Amino acid sequence: LHTDVTKYLDFKLVDGSFVFTGDRPHKVPATPREAMTSGLMGLLEKNRCRSFFSFIHSYVHGDPQTYGNLDLTSMTMDDLYKHYNLGPDTIGFVGHALALYRDEEYRSKPALETVQKIQLYANSLARYGKSPYLYPMYGLGELPQAFARLSAVHGGTFMLHTPIHEVLYGADGKCQGVRSGNCVARTKLIVGDPSYFPEKARKVRQVVRCYCILSERPPNVRESDSCQIIIPAKQVSESRKNDIYVLVLSEPHRVCPAGKFIALVSTTLEGSDPEKELEMGIRLLGDGVLERFLAVDDVFEPASDGTDDQVFVTRSYDAATHFETTVDDILDVYRRIFKKELI
Numbered sequence: 001l002h003t004d005v006t007k008y009l010d011f012k013l014v015d016g017s018f019v020f021t022g023d024r025p026h027k028v029p030a031t032p033r034e035a036m037t038s039g040l041m042g043l044l045e046k047n048r049c050r051s052f053f054s055f056i057h058s059y060v061h062g063d064p065q066t067y068g069n070l071d072l073t074s075m076t077m078d079d080l081y082k083h084y085n086l087g088p089d090t091i092g093f094v095g096h097a098l099a100l101y102r103d104e105e106y107r108s109k110p111a112l113e114t115v116q117k118i119q120l121y122a123n124s125l126a127r128y129g130k131s132p133y134l135y136p137m138y139g140l141g142e143l144p145q146a147f148a149r150l151s152a153v154h155g156g157t158f159m160l161h162t163p164i165h166e167v168l169y170g171a172d173g174k175c176q177g178v179r180s181g182n183c184v185a186r187t188k189l190i191v192g193d194p195s196y197f198p199e200k201a202r203k204v205r206q207v208v209r210c211y212c213i214l215s216e217r218p219p220n221v222r223e224s225d226s227c228q229i230i231i232p233a234k235q236v237s238e239s240r241k242n243d244i245y246v247l248v249l250s251e252p253h254r255v256c257p258a259g260k261f262i263a264l265v266s267t268t269l270e271g272s273d274p275e276k277e278l279e280m281g282i283r284l285l286g287d288g289v290l291e292r293f294l295a296v297d298d299v300f301e302p303a304s305d306g307t308d309d310q311v312f313v314t315r316s317y318d319a320a321t322h323f324e325t326t327v328d329d330i331l332d333v334y335r336r337i338f339k340k341e342l343i
Contacts, residue, residue, distance in 0.1 A: 009146035012253050014133035016227035017125075019097035021089050024220045025229045025284065028097045030122045031057065045087050052084040052094075056118050072112040080111040092232040094118065096243055100324050102268075103233075103241060133228055133322060138254045164196060167311065174310045189310040191333060194300035200313050201300040207266060207319045208274035208296050210281075214261035216288035218248060225250045228321060229284060236280055242268035244281040247321035261288070266319040269296060305336050312336055 018025035021040055029038040035049040060066045070083065081091050095101050099117040106114055124132030136142045148158050159180075166179040167190065177186040194201035221227045231244040244267040251258040265281035274296050282292070299316040306312035315329045334342040 003147075003150065005143075005146045005150050008149040009142055010137040011134040012137055012226075013128050014131050014135050014226045014228055014247075014249075016221055016224035017097070017131040017133060018221060018227055018229040019093040020229060020231040020235050020280075020284065021093060026093075027222065028093060028230075029053075030098060030118075030125050040093065041087075041090060045090060048084050048086055049090055052086060055084075056115055057122065059115055059119075061112065061116070070111075072115055073110050075111055076108050077111045077114045078107040080115075081107070088234070092234055096232040097230045098122075100320070100322060102243055102318070102320065102325075130224075131228070135226070135249065135253055167197075169309065173308060189312065189337060191312045191314070191337075193314050194302075194316060197311060197313050198300075200303050200311060202303050203298050204301050205299045206269040206296055207299055207317070208269045208277060208294070209264060209266040209319075210275070210278050210292050210294050212263040212265065212282070212285060212292040213256070213290045214248075214263055214285060214288040215259070215290050216286070217250070217261055218246075218263070218284055218288075219286045220284075221248070224248075225252050229281075231280055231284075240270065242270060242319065244278065245319055245321040246281045246284055248285075263289075264321055266321060268299075268319045307336065 017028045019028050019040070020026075026038065026040045027034075029035045029040065029049070030053070032050040032053045035041070035053050036046050038046065038049075041049060055068055055070075058066050059068075059072070061072075070080070072080070075083075077095075081094075086094070091107075095104070095106060095114070098121045099106065099114045100121070101114075101117075121132050128134070136146075148156075151158065162180050164178050164180055167175055168177045168179060168184065170176045175187065175190050177184050178190065217224065218227075218229075221229070226249045227247075229246040229248075231246070233240040233243050236244065244265065247264045248261055249255045249263075250261045256262045263285055265278045265285070267277055267281070269277060271277060275294055278294075282289070297316070299318060301315050302313035312333055314333055315325075318325050331342055
């Protein structure tokens, strides 16, 4: 949206946002009113959650009158949870389905960042309606096509199916260009994913993904044609550390024929049995699974920030289906190159 790529790309709302608790998915509550009508909590917990959301929605950083005698820059998120006496399941969906954290490290950090993340979720929900998530029409493949069109408007050139045989460096160790066959393209900096620069990246984990074709929508998603379901790690087992993500899309997003659904179930691999780690997510899809395809992918991160040689390596995609971390990576690459914030 910030880059005006929407001139060449259409997005459509994802109909539902759900979190798995107990024995089924529940709509993610994000406002005091939704907290009181949610099936996620008992009556007493609903009241505590309503008070918590009322504080979140009224809080304005920089306006002490909205602080309620709480200093979110010094108190941790755990302290804020304790202040409102929230239960473990409530803490789980707030941290993982609203703030979109992937682990529990945020709980020991200052509460301000988490509060602002929850506000972003609620503001996006208020703006778009049924959920805060948008997905490109015709699938993710439209994103590079749209940026190619935008780049062409500004004089950019795309060379598809062009192998890179060598990165050229000067005497100072900084890149000067790339060679493909007998052709050389000169440049002052290079941006690329880890597959181009395996020597400049390190493997940090693996992600397992299961791509499914469905004959019907999953149960318990309120007749949504598309949805995201987050299964917090602790809903799987006390020992699990990583959430499971389920994304369901259908014909309105132009990713499959009418009457069919496409689902992606993914998580960070923790053991040696990839399919078993996705079992709970696949089970949520119901009896309509026609075909499924399992893939395990390595996840790489840059070994350095790229400043020394001006080769800036991106991170691999993680397990999250909402792509927040991918946006964070883009902002980080921009920051490393230009030494300033993009937005």
